[in-house]
Amino acid sequence: MTPSNGSVGSVGSAEAAAPTAVGPGAGEKGLKAGALGLTSSVVIGVASTAPAYSLAATLGLVVTRVGPQAPVVMLLAFIPILLIAYAYRELNAGNADCGTTFTWASRAFGPRVGWMGGWGIIVADVIVMANLAEIAGVYTYRLFGSESLAESRLWTTLAGVAWIAVMTAVSYVGIEISAALQRWLLGVEVVVLILFAAVAMTRVYTDPPETAIRVSASWFNPLLVPSAEALTAGIVAAVFIYWGWDTAVAVNEETADSAHIPGRAAVLSTVLLLIIYVSVATAAQAFAGVGTEGIGLANQDNADDVLSGLGSAVFGDQGAGRLLTELLILMVVTSAAASTQTTILPLARTVFSMAAHKAVPARFARVHRTYLTPTWSTVGMGLVSIAFYVLLSVISRDVLADTIESIGLAIAFYYGLTGFACVWYYRMVLTRSAKDFVCKGLLPGTGGLLMLSVFSYAAFHVYADPRYGATSFDLPLIGTTGGVTVLGIGALLLGVVLMLVVTHEHTAALKLQRSLLPRSLEPQTAVEAASRYVPADSRSGVGGDWFDVVPLSGTRVGLVVGNVVGHGLHAAAAMGLLRTSMRVLARMDLPPDELLSLLDDVATQTSTEWAGKVGADRTRSGGGTGDGITVTCLYVVYDPVSGRCSMARAGAWPPALVDADSGAVSFPDLPPGPPLGLGGQTFQGVELQLPPGSLLALFTDGLMRAADHDTDVARGLLADILAEHRLPLEQLCDRALARLLPGPVDDDAAVLLVRTRMLDERQVAGWELESDPASAGAARAAVGGQLAAWGLDELTFTTELIVSELVTNAIRYTEGPVHVRLIRDEYLICEVSDTGHTSPHLRHAATDEEGGRGLFIIAQMTHRWGTRYTPDGKTIWAEQVVPPPEAPR
Template sequence: MTTTPIHLGRPDGKGLAAGTLGLWGSTVIGLASTAPVYSLVATLGWVVLAVGAQAPIAFIVAFVPMLFIAFAYRELNREIPDCGTTFTWGTKAFGPWVGWMGGWGVAVAGMVVLANLAQIASIYFWALFGLSLENNDWRIILMAVVFIAAMTWVSWRGVEIGEKIQNLLLGIQYVALAVFVIAALWQFFAGSAPNPTPFEWEWLNPFAFESWSGFTQAVLLALFIYWGWDTCLALNEETKDPKRIPGTAALLTCVLLLVTYVGVTVAAMMYAGLGEDGVGLGNEANADDFFLAIRDGLLGPFGWVLVVAVLISAVSSTQTTILPTARGTLAMGVYRALPARFKEVHPRYKTPSFSTLVMGVVASLYYIGMTLISDNILQDSILSLGLAIAFYYAITGYACVWYFRRELFTSGKAFVTKGLLPLLGALMLTYAFVQSAIDMWDPEYGYTVLFGIGGTFVVGIGSLAVGVVLMVIWYFFPRSKRFFAGESLNRDTEVMVPEDPADFIRSIDGGI
């Protein structure tokens, strides 16, 4: 005899496939969203250039605000397990204007990184065939759009099939990282590493940073590699225990990422050292892609394994990046913050059908347009990604403190998890936002100069400003009136998900 889950919609639900994900599935999707292999490839070299031997502690320091904000996500999710996450929580805490902008921050970050991931996946796809093409080559563009379309289809097809695919793709990524660490340490202890550098505890000394600007730059870079764990919160309505599993998965994801990043960084430093030539991590020529620089020396004829790992990492994250944005705009459609079409859910697959397709189309058009206009502007938009991330994470932290303000002094635990840690995380990210914006103002920052200032600043702040314009335009549409009046979503609005997942799922003996 077997038990078969039957999804039962409730009148006040959004129609998503509730009860699909367990703790493991949620954690896998959270990990996959961060693209651990690609994140290390894109960041490790630059962090070492910024702080040298303090790279491991830089990753640890950057983990702190992520952990603090993860507590904010967990506490808010326990109270309000809504797939709108920052949009819903920000609206309930501060009102419709702040909430709408929080949702826009999530959408902007997703769109920009999706274009980047698709491009990286395409570059590495062609690299497997020995082709090194310009970023604006038609073959790069075509394959990138194919990857976006394929992963959009997977996301539209259902979260369950997406989970199965992510299990496989994440497994391959971690096998590749394990091979990298084992091979690096093996050569270190065998004395065959190009520049064997013994481990020093000083690498983990938070007081050994020699430059404040280098420290802030490294931490800001490291923030990028942790971003994405909150995807498991956007799937809260599709878990078997919406109030417990997503928050636990978020914290577990953060810890696993910390161990992964610090472990790989230490192994890389022991293998290649910090030299400024050859395969040294201090060599700026290797900063864009450290794995490609060492793959042949480290793995010999099996160097292609690292290329495949980066390709898979980018493709994997392309799919999981679509998930939170589509569910965020679904919630915005449900609560009248966007046109009604955005609240459509596929009757069979129980996914945000219209929102998912829109995400794929918009990301493709954005990528094609930016690449054809100037690949440098596309790269600047990627560099500015930290602004959108810090923006909506900070809103979440502040929203947690303000939403639970009447409960903060009822117990020590409530004060710490609902107040102190989220507030500290939000303040750290606010500083990161301001410091990043100041740095990006410099015309020397990034790849372009627009209006006499850094193009990265113009693109980053401009993308958030576009949200303000769209929000004001939407304000004048009749459907928006109840939202901006605080009627369709406010602190007292009941969450449009059941209190108990059993309200969605029942089990029967035998088949359907």
């Protein structure tokens, strides 16, 4: 039921109105696609950095660290930011997922590293929300001239909480409203900043104050920075003022042309920010100087807010000047408030994507039916930010100040991780062209290394100094350490602990999945086989795919690939159950279509028993109705004696077939059949004649989904690879995975390649007998002669006894001719076929009974025996181990 309003406070109604994201893939989460264009994306990217607030809070800090070289430090900080923006652009083009770093790092390095990337975003956003709320609260009172309230911890906290709540509500009711609000706020903000820079620079050269210094080329020489420590601290602080442009990519699934516009907006945003920051910083430094008194930018009393004091000095405090000064203060307020709102956007969408990928509780993947925005993730992150802000306000303003500086570590962490993820994700195509090498490899990799260097040096050298920042902690075994390092590294380490908890299911599912798959493929007479299983890199993808090679009677072999639609422990467990059931049913020598019908019964019964347990997983992955399990399966039986191959499928892909001579690749016209687990389904099979050396490729749909989501392209790529059918199967498997799955994958994939063989006609002997009791003697004589020709005289007695018993029973209980066949392979196989359709049963005859011991004797003398049905009757078979040849003396 849809609620009557979009109130943020109504968490319960939001949940009732919010369906869970249907899938973790781009465009599958239910967000409002196409809501933003390039302009709106750029506006959101620039507004998220809060230019006015960032300059007010950071410019004094940078000048304190590096002196007059502040402009060049801001320029240097732009370089790694631009390089990482290219990483965002390239990764977004390949996978436009609102989870950004979380999703991309998961695909590149696995779910645990990806989870830490998402945690870095959460840490940075939650911490900065506290500071933004603090600034917005203080400046709100100053705007109205109430300095007493601005200095009250209680009242500023209340105002900050109100700002977070209001901006959370704006984010909740729709991305378009958020974008419209940001366009107005940013437009006024940029105009005021440009006006401030222009007036300040004009006065420097026409009516300079006592503090004014003319612009010098030395300001842009980084070699004049006093020390490496000062340069690093300045760059880390300057990186913070650029941070936020990636919001343009975090809303990619709500952007028109999501594969390209968000990436372009990210690069454009960073360039615009560079122009704004360097211009304003240069003008402010020229006007105010770098002194430690008055309006000097190095004055510690103004370090957290240099624009308030500069406003009246630049514009004056009379008439229009006073209005512009008040407007500048208003811009700091609205900049912080706007950034609060644009910080909620990536924070909520990161958590939302993590929930869609099952990295956090699934409830956070709910979408509002009307607004098409994340519900629980937006409201939840707003509440978390409020709680964190209130907690730090109660504990200490000094701790709050140090947490703000620690944001730089979280930013450098997940930005650097994104750069490395881009290089590793595209590693297979870096040599394809010079453009790919530069844009996908060189630039992102360099950005990642720069971010890693800044993170390491700042965390373990600059911030670790107990004299740095407002707090310090006495750590066991380490000693007194700066509070910024402790808080920054501690927040990331907390994520490691949480990551181990929340990724436990993925690890367990992958371990269970691998334990239930064949450890190795046993050698078969009928085929040469090779296989691969590729687990998904994200937590949402693991579980459900399997392959198998099942030895059947008469040297035949059963080949299978299947997929339980769904992910996680339940899907892996269902896969193990169905694989075992299929092996049992395959031993009954059923035709493929009949076997799938029986397996459908197993899947349906399992669905009934497990309803509600794997259904949620399956619904979110886009399959089924959520009432149980659904299974796709392809089953193939190949007979190396006749060369006949029969197959049937249940919703799976047909196999690829490669001609042994020409290498032509085809996909047999195999009726699709419904998936298993729906109940009461029927399937159709086909039979083909395969010459020896033919190649069959069986695969699950995970292999087809990875080639730009275009199955025709994927099938063409597979055909190109299989055309080189004379290569070793292991090499063909590797080539198929390298072409079709060049990077991380979202869904499991199983591949089974087999090359057919035919038994030599000298290994097979057969006779047709009349339905006459005398035929048993003729069968014994024929069998004895054939065994002598094969040099298996030691098996003559037992084989004649087996043939005599089976032929006698066939003549006694059926009508029509009886066929006897011997196959010499690893085992000596004796088959007797008749026109009867009743299967004999092994029984233990009582001591006073004259018959009923024949099959019991056969069972004791053979390796194994069984019955299979044919269109004309049945075949009873028995296998004996062929003794190895004697070694020459």
